[in-house]
Amino acid sequence: MRMIRRCWLTAFGLTLMAAGCGTSEPAGPGENATRIERAPVPDNEFTPVELEATIDDLVAEINENSVEPMQMTVMLKTLSTFFAPIATGANRAMGELGVTGNVVGPLEQTGDQQKSMELQNEQIEQALMDGIEGIGISPFGEANAAAVDAAVAQGVHVVTLDSDVATSKRSIYVGTINSSAGVTAGETLLAMLPPAPGTVVIHGSTDPTWIDGLERTQGAQRVIEAAGYQVLVRPVTWTDEGEADDVESMKTNIETADPPVVGLIGLFNVAYRCAMAAEAAGEPDLPVVTFDFDPKTVGYMREGRVRATHIQRQYYEGYLVPYILYGIKTLGLDATREILAPQMVDETRFNLGLDVVPGDKVDDYNDFLDSIGSNQ
Structure with missing residues (x-):
């Protein structure tokens, strides 16, 4: 005891x-x-x-x-x-x-x-x-x-x-409810996108052992693909050191995707990395929507680089x-x-x-x- x-x-x-x-x-x-x-x-x-x-x-x-x-x-x-x-x-x-x-x-x-x-x-x-x-x-x-x-x-x-x-x-x-939360985020971004075709980068999770993250990611992916867009998922890296890897990976997606990337969604509290990737790729005006209210996310919202966020x-x-x-x-x-x-x-x-x-x-x-x- x-x-x-x-x-x-x-x-x-x-x-x-x-x-x-x-x-x-x-x-x-x-x-x-x-x-x-x-x-x-x-x-x-x-x-x-x-x-x-x-x-x-x-x-x-x-x-x-x-x-x-x-x-x-x-x-x-x-x-x-x-x-x-x-x-x-x-x-x-x-x-x-x-x-x-x-x-x-x-x-x-x-x-x-x-x-x-x-x-x-x-x-x-x-x-x-x-x-x-x-x-x-x-x-x-x-x-x-x-x-x-x-x-x-x-x-x-x-x-x-x-x-x-x-x-x-x-x-x-x-x-x-993570599946519906992902759908809501996808719908938020869809309202900002040009007509399909195009590619959307999702900063999410593909880990089958983390059901919440996977369901949120799959919810966003379903609604975006149903609207005619292709999806690339960058699994989130949960370390401060992993920030550079996340940003570099999404930057590469933006630079090489075919059809071109037309928007990004970040589904967790480090979602501001999407805005960092767009800036690193020389595309700071790409629509970005995020989750949570991290101070870095708020800073990018004030700069007009994050168009909307979702608070739980x-x-x-x-x-x-x-x-x-x-x-x-x-x-x-x-x-x-x-x-x-x-x-x-x-x-x-x-x-x-x-x-x-x-x-x-x-x-x-x-x-x-x-x-x-x-x-x-």
């Missing part, structure tokens, strides 16, 4: 606490609980109205029941960069619910995925020893499935976010998970799924959707993120 705890504190070093900060209080026998009150969301063109309505419906139903104390934890791959808004959302939701909860994760990823998986499994084991009643987790892969199933076997509901372990007994996945609503990813875990405890899994139905694509997957941000809306989108406290 001490060894597990030491690993947790060393590898997952920072814990953000959110306990008893909400407006709800445990009710005594026969008493009505204080109503849960959500933090107001400013009206903005990027506010996800339908998603907000679903959250309000869930809160309203929870408010019809007596509030019960609950312990939960949300485990993230890291607490920085892409995951920082997720941590913000999760802490805010736990504060509103008044539960005893925390958000845990390392300040930075180690780069050793196998070690990260093992440590996350130890983290789950420790949570069970500590009496946690609900777990939200951004898993590293199928190697987390057995630990998730062990939690479920002890009566602890598990909700995955950002990435999934579909083979496990987790209750619900919350996040991007990380804040809402984190914000929804505690409410779903609490809904499952107080209402039951089936009732919670019924309330979430407008965004459920099947029995277990909740689609957060995407924000499509045009290049000339960078400041407006930053204002929206600031308004909900989730800027990276």
